[in-house]
Amino acid sequence: MLENDRSRSATHQSYAVLRDRILNGQLPGGTKIVEEKIASELGFSRTPIRESIRKLEYEGLIINKRVVKPTEKDLRNNFQMRILLEGYAAQCAASFLPEQDLQALYECVEIGRKGTNEEIMDANERFHEIIVRASNNAVMIDTIDRMQSLIYLFRKTVVLNQRPHLIDEHEQIYEAIKARNGEKAADLMKSHLQADLDFCLHIIG
Amino acid sequence: MLENDRSRSATHQSYAVLRDRILNGQLPGGTKIVEEKIASELGFSRTPIRESIRKLEYEGLIINKRVVKPTEKDLRNNFQMRILLEGYAAQCAASFLPEQDLQALYECVEIGRKGTNEEIMDANERFHEIIVRASNNAVMIDTIDRMQSLIYLFRKTVVLNQRPHLIDEHEQIYEAIKARNGEKAADLMKSHLQADLDFCLHIIG
DNA sequence: TTTATTAAAAATGTATACAAAAATTAAAAA
DNA sequence: TTTTTAATTTTTGTATACATTTTTAATAAA
Numbered sequence: 001m002l003e004n005d006r007s008r009s010a011t012h013q014s015y016a017v018l019r020d021r022i023l024n025g026q027l028p029g030g031t032k033i034v035e036e037k038i039a040s041e042l043g044f045s046r047t048p049i050r051e052s053i054r055k056l057e058y059e060g061l062i063i064n065k066r067v068v069k070p071t072e073k074d075l076r077n078n079f080q081m082r083i084l085l086e087g088y089a090a091q092c093a094a095s096f097l098p099e100q101d102l103q104a105l106y107e108c109v110e111i112g113r114k115g116t117n118e119e120i121m122d123a124n125e126r127f128h129e130i131i132v133r134a135s136n137n138a139v140m141i142d143t144i145d146r147m148q149s150l151i152y153l154f155r156k157t158v159v160l161n162q163r164p165h166l167i168d169e170h171e172q173i174y175e176a177i178k179a180r181n182g183e184k185a186a187d188l189m190k191s192h193l194q195a196d197l198d199f200c201l202h203i204i205g
Numbered sequence: 206m207l208e209n210d211r212s213r214s215a216t217h218q219s220y221a222v223l224r225d226r227i228l229n230g231q232l233p234g235g236t237k238i239v240e241e242k243i244a245s246e247l248g249f250s251r252t253p254i255r256e257s258i259r260k261l262e263y264e265g266l267i268i269n270k271r272v273v274k275p276t277e278k279d280l281r282n283n284f285q286m287r288i289l290l291e292g293y294a295a296q297c298a299a300s301f302l303p304e305q306d307l308q309a310l311y312e313c314v315e316i317g318r319k320g321t322n323e324e325i326m327d328a329n330e331r332f333h334e335i336i337v338r339a340s341n342n343a344v345m346i347d348t349i350d351r352m353q354s355l356i357y358l359f360r361k362t363v364v365l366n367q368r369p370h371l372i373d374e375h376e377q378i379y380e381a382i383k384a385r386n387g388e389k390a391a392d393l394m395k396s397h398l399q400a401d402l403d404f405c406l407h408i409i410g
Numbered sequence: 411t412t413t414a415t416t417a418a419a420a421a422t423g424t425a426t427a428c429a430a431a432a433a434t435t436a437a438a439a440a
Numbered sequence: 441t442t443t444t445t446a447a448t449t450t451t452t453g454t455a456t457a458c459a460t461t462t463t464t465a466a467t468a469a470a
Contacts, residue, residue, distance in 0.1 A: 010424065034451070045425040050452090054256065058263045060344075065451090077344040084289045139265075139282040143348055215454065239421065250455040255422090270421090413470070423460070433450070440443070 015052035029069030220257035234274030
């Protein structure tokens with residue numbers, strides 16, 4: 001389902017392009033971002049470019065007019081946040097997640113077992129998203145959403161390197177939620193994320 | 206110590222003025238924000254005004270070109286986040302807070318007992334800020350910082366209405382941190398915030 | 411009345427020009 | 441050489457004009 005980007009605003013288009021280039025490595029960490037350069041390259045004026053750069057700054061992808069180069073500490077900080085927030089969200093999910101979402105959660109597990117790399121990454125993201133939404137807390141959803149870009153840079157590593165047990169852990173979490181065991185779901189989510197963190201640290205270390 | 210605002214950028218000045226007007230009620234919830242109107246009123250062009258409005262949108266003070274009118278649910282959501290994050294931060298503080306900050310924490314308690322309303326509000330904010338910083342997690346500090354404006358709108362209520370035990374609770378938290386008892390500090394912080402929430406709900410209900 | 415339709419206006423989005431500030435380079439002094 | 445200073449260039453900040461979209465108001469049809 002291709003969206004016609006010409007119908008979106010220049011700000012939105014340039015934001016999407018820049019974000020994409022940062023996330024896929026075309027604009028590697030440390031790259032200097034110059035408004036005029038980007039503007040003429042994308043065929044817009046500086047005005048919408050400025051605005052999309054600000055957006056990326058709020059998202060943490062650009063700092064001081066340079067593409068962010070996340071450190072090991074950034075990695076730890078992001079995961080510590082996720083452990084707190086998604087642990088709570090998993091607990092909520094156990095209490096409140098509707099049958100339909102439970103189904104969707106299980107489908108993510110299945111895709112995790114037999115999908116392509118691309119599909120697995122999407123399913124992984126969706127799995128966490130469904131649970132986060134179960135928190136029913138817009139501030140939380142927003143916060144994690146904003147952290148998503150940074151997280152993505154790392155999660156790519158995890159999935160591309162096929163961390164062992166990743167999908168098994170998802171399935172266990174799914175089972176705990178299905179059994180409506182909030183405490184167990186939260187604990188499993190926390191150790192799942194801790195394992196993700198450890199694996200990332202191991203890979204990049 | 207007055208800062209010369211003429212030396213700051215138009216964007217920064219207009220941001221500061223708008224934020225202030227929203228927080229002190231001059232621009233009440235629901236007010237329509239029109240770029241041109243604000244621009245001519247403050248004597249700037251639309252360009253810097255646009256940028257400061259975006260900033261306030263990211264902070265959650267403006268939604269859909271209107272000043273936010275926080276609901277009871279917003280209140281609950283914000284406090285739920287704080288309970289998770291500041292609970293963790295209190296635990297960190299018990300482990301890592303340097304002697305000097307401990308001192309500063311105690312001063313906040315003292316001011317809470319014998320300061321003016323204005324001073325008490327500042328001290329209250331500082332008390333929480335010191336603890337949040339002890340998390341040593343930039344993502345967390347940033348997140349809470351962004352939530353600060355919304356929180357402020359409510360915290361004003363709490364302090365102006367003189368919630369009973371507020372300072373006693375602060376002192377207990379301080380004692381637990383001083384005793385380096387992380388688990389107790391976290392628990393006390395959580396119930397402190399829960400009490401704040403309950404009081405706010407009681408006032409506005 | 412109520413609901414559609416259309417005209418007017420108001421407000422936002424974008425481009426462009428110029429001013430101010432920051433970064434870079436070149437020249438002079440140590 | 442190295443360091444300072446000044447000149448130059450680059451980049452960002454701001455104002456303004458115009459285009460596009462959204463909102464509002466007015467009119468006509470149901």
